[in-house]
Every structure is written in C-alpha cells, then in structure tokens.
Amino acid sequence: MPTARIPLTRIIISFASSEADTETMAIMLKITHREKQGWLDVQDIKKIPIEDLQTINQLWEKHSGGYFGFRVQMHIWLSVAGTSQADYETWCLFGDRVGWYQDNFWKEYHNLTFSSNTRLGHLPCRVFMTYQGFGDWILRLSSVAERFVNSK
Structure with missing residues (x-):
C-alpha cells in the first residue's frame, strides 16, 4: 500500500469521514497516477491492485465497525441485483439504501451525511461521484464490486 495509508488511518480513526473519503480518493488517484485528472473511470479502477483496494476497505470496515467500506x-449492490447493465430503478434502489438518493433526487456530494448517523454503506463515496457528478458512477461501483467478488 502506498505511504498515504498512514494519513488515511489517522483520518478514519478520528471519524472525520469527509476527510477520510477525500483521502481515500487521493490514494486511489495516486495509485493510478490520475492526480492531475482528479477522477477515475472503470479502466482506472481495474488497474488498482486488489490488495490496495482490500487494504482501503479493511480500514473503512475496521474503523466504522463494519458499517462503511467497499x-x-x-x-x-448485489442485494438489489446490481450489475454493470443495471437499469435506473436498480440504481435508485442502491442509492436509497446507502443514502445517496432521497425523495426522487440524487444528493449532491456536499449534501451527503458525513457521520456515523447515516445509512449502511454510505461511505466511501467520492470515488463514485467525482467524475462529471455521478456520471457513470454505476459502472465504477460495479467495477469495484466485481473486483471484490472475483477476489474471494
């Protein structure tokens, strides 16, 4: 894992979730050499070593008591029958479950809840929302989920 793991650990431990979410994104950008672009697409996510994704996930899970993480x-995502070819209704079901979608509207990043008083799986989220707002977030989410399914 890159040396950036230590700041992420400190941030997650301090429960500064928006900072931890931002640092998670920064680490993933660094791993993929995409700092200048500031966003990741599906191909970038596929280039992240599964060990790095697992380490980031373990930090989120450990310090949230299993409440947050990829x-x-x-x-x-799998419980709502999510696939990379999911329809809009499936996206909305997932968004509702994690608190990104409410009252028929997708929340903007700055309106998300950055505390432990939110829905299961709410964080991390910046990696999915940074590129053109939500943009093709569902493909990025599917890509991360696929990486974990295939790593079993």
Whole structure:
C-alpha cells in the first residue's frame, strides 16, 4: 500500500469521514497516477491492485465497525441485483439504501451525511461521484464490486 495509508488511518480513526473519503480518493488517484485528472473511470479502477483496494476497505470496515467500506457497498449492490447493465430503478434502489438518493433526487456530494448517523454503506463515496457528478458512477461501483467478488 502506498505511504498515504498512514494519513488515511489517522483520518478514519478520528471519524472525520469527509476527510477520510477525500483521502481515500487521493490514494486511489495516486495509485493510478490520475492526480492531475482528479477522477477515475472503470479502466482506472481495474488497474488498482486488489490488495490496495482490500487494504482501503479493511480500514473503512475496521474503523466504522463494519458499517462503511467497499465490501459493504458490494453486498448492498448485489442485494438489489446490481450489475454493470443495471437499469435506473436498480440504481435508485442502491442509492436509497446507502443514502445517496432521497425523495426522487440524487444528493449532491456536499449534501451527503458525513457521520456515523447515516445509512449502511454510505461511505466511501467520492470515488463514485467525482467524475462529471455521478456520471457513470454505476459502472465504477460495479467495477469495484466485481473486483471484490472475483477476489474471494
């Protein structure tokens, strides 16, 4: 894992979730050499070594008591029958379950809840929302979920 793991650990431990989410994105950008672009697409996510994704996930899970992390999101995504070819209704079901979608509207990043008083799987989320707003977030989410499913 890159040396940036230590700041992420400190940030997650301090429960500064928006900072931890931002640092998670920064680490993933650094791993993929995409700092200048500031966003990741599906191909970039596929280039991240599964060991790095697992380390980031373990930090989120450990310091949230299993409430946040990519694997938590994967289980929610699979429970709503999520695939890379999911329809809009499936996206909305997932968004509702993790608290990104409410009252028929997608929340903007700055309106998300950055505390432990939110929905299961709510964080991390910046990696899915940074590129053109939500843009093709569902493909990025599917890509991360697929990485964990295939790593079993």
